[in-house]
Amino acid sequence: MNDDKNKSMAPSGEAVPKAVVSRLSLYLRELQRLIRDGQETTSSSQLGQMLGFSDAQVRKDLAYFGHFGHPGIGYRCDELVQAVRRILGTDRDWPVAIVGTGNLGTALLGYKGFGHQGFRIVAAFDVDAGKVGGSIVGVPIYDIERLPEVVDQQRIKLGIIAVPGPAAQGVADKLVAAGVEGIVNFAPVTLVLPTSVSQIGVDLAIELEQLSFAVVSRGESG
Amino acid sequence: MNDDKNKSMAPSGEAVPKAVVSRLSLYLRELQRLIRDGQETTSSSQLGQMLGFSDAQVRKDLAYFGHFGHPGIGYRCDELVQAVRRILGTDRDWPVAIVGTGNLGTALLGYKGFGHQGFRIVAAFDVDAGKVGGSIVGVPIYDIERLPEVVDQQRIKLGIIAVPGPAAQGVADKLVAAGVEGIVNFAPVTLVLPTSVSQIGVDLAIELEQLSFAVVSRGESG
DNA sequence: TAGATTGTTAATCGATTAACAATC
DNA sequence: TAGATTGTTAATCGATTAACAATC
Structure with missing residues (x-):
């Protein structure tokens, strides 16, 4: 059952707002840039700042899909890229x-x-x-x-x-x-x-x- | 003062959600098609049906900007096109x-x-x-x-x-x-x-x- | 340890929907 | 008039934000 126009289901079964998914693509783009620039980890506040979102929103968006961060550390860019690509389905051909x-x-x-x-x-x-x-x-x-x-x-x-x-x-x-x-x-x-x-x-x-x-x-x- | 990321001001001074503006463009596109097809008037329920929105949403969206409809009749396509283009700013060059x-x-x-x-x-x-x-x-x-x-x-x-x-x-x-x-x-x-x-x-x-x-x-x- | 940062909860804020009096 | 449809209000629903315990 996923007929709703604006929602999908998170692994938890919780509804995922469509807006969250569009932000996911933006996170991915920034993460890939950070990696190209040689940065290994990032944080919700850095990602948010680059895109004009609050840190809370970044964390909440990602938390719909799992625990990808490390308290005290942040997110490892390569790990998070992999996770987001898996979520979006762009890890396939x-x-x-x-x-x-x-x-x-x-x-x-x-x-x-x-x-x-x-x-x-x-x-x-x-x-x-x-x-x-x-x-x-x-x-x-x-x-x-x-x-x-x-x-x-x-x-x-x-x-x-x-x-x-x-x-x-x-x-x-x-x-x-x-x-x-x-x-x-x-x-x-x-x-x-x-x-x-x-x-x-x-x-x-x-x-x-x-x-x-x-x-x-x-x-x-x- | 219009620094808010997601809002603009309606003529009334009321805040207009950004999503409303994006739907405005869709209404315009449908209206222009209706006119090409020779239809003179339409209704909130017809516009909504064509785009997958509720009739209430169509009326509310348009009402942010003025009284463009005629109770019992609906909206005259050419009138509404003019109004929406004025709102979007596409009546100019x-x-x-x-x-x-x-x-x-x-x-x-x-x-x-x-x-x-x-x-x-x-x-x-x-x-x-x-x-x-x-x-x-x-x-x-x-x-x-x-x-x-x-x-x-x-x-x-x-x-x-x-x-x-x-x-x-x-x-x-x-x-x-x-x-x-x-x-x-x-x-x-x-x-x-x-x-x-x-x-x-x-x-x-x-x-x-x-x-x-x-x-x-x-x-x-x- | 102290500092940083997450994931999550509760509170706030905003948008959509339903209902209906007013109008043609 | 009866039927159709608007504009608007109040109720519902959903998304964002703030705060903080848990963690490294």
Whole structure:
């Protein structure tokens, strides 16, 4: 039973707010940077300070999932990275499919950051016959009709939608039918999906809108 | 006074939760689609249903900012679009600068969705001498050193960072020094900015991590 | 030991939901 | 009028913060 929109279950069975999970990714990013910088341990107050959260919040967030710290010492960076990756599921290998090889799709295919977290784009799909059969940074471009077959063969569980808005729902339906369990949608539309499939929407225009609001409301009141 | 991290002020002076503002953008997107589909009015329950929110939440969100509905009738789509755009600040013209013209920067430059919400990318910047002097989809590429001058001349208030992680903080500092008031950061690093500058972070790897967690935790418990 | 820092509890704060009078 | 739907209040629910005993 995990139908709730905003919660997951911690190992303890306690509900985990969705906001906690998004902070987990930020902790992970900072921890990986600290390790690159040669730091061996950190503390809830240091992590909090770097991200603008309170130390109490950092401790509480992590404590949902286990006892990762050492009283008097703090958290060992490498230990905590391992723990957070295990929690997020990025300690595994995730073959990913991307649909749409326009500007955005190409940018995503070229994005180096994915690999570090276990994500590997193994197949791209397009409707453009001129692109099918080619490849981008080594990733083959298939005809969208071959999606079921490739998803099955490559054991793909995650899909990225990078097609124009009007095509997005149809692509989502195809991904779902092929057995994909999670979708990141870059098209500016709300997808209707079965509740058994997870989705994350990233709308670039909406990000700018949020920024616009922040700037405008600050200007009016600050 | 609007230093609070998660709140803004409604016209009434009441605090507006940050989550409300992000839903505002979703309402706007649905409203614009309804209008394209020829629908003249909608209701809190319809908007809620399309987005997975309760009708009460939709009404409450909108009521932070004014009386936009008509009891017994609902909301007139065009009226509400106008109201929401006014609230978000996207009824104005926002000249935007983008720094970095790699794959992602190029994709963003080619993204059509911005224009509809008042955003206009008017200048791109890069350190690569081979790119400077050229243009992408009609947007000129300047040497990063000319940032202060161009930002000033074009009255640019918003900047997009699309450079590799290690270069992002330096670019942010330059944008801030040039007088930019808001930044969307696509680099996978936490920026340190004066509180007077708003920022939105978009980390593509983090989006996939969140999806991974959703899929994994569903699989374990559902 | 003294100092630092965790994990956890209780208190506070904030956001969502349910209910309903007012309105068209 | 009857039916539909808003805006708003009060009640519920959830998340964050502060405080501190336990631990190294």
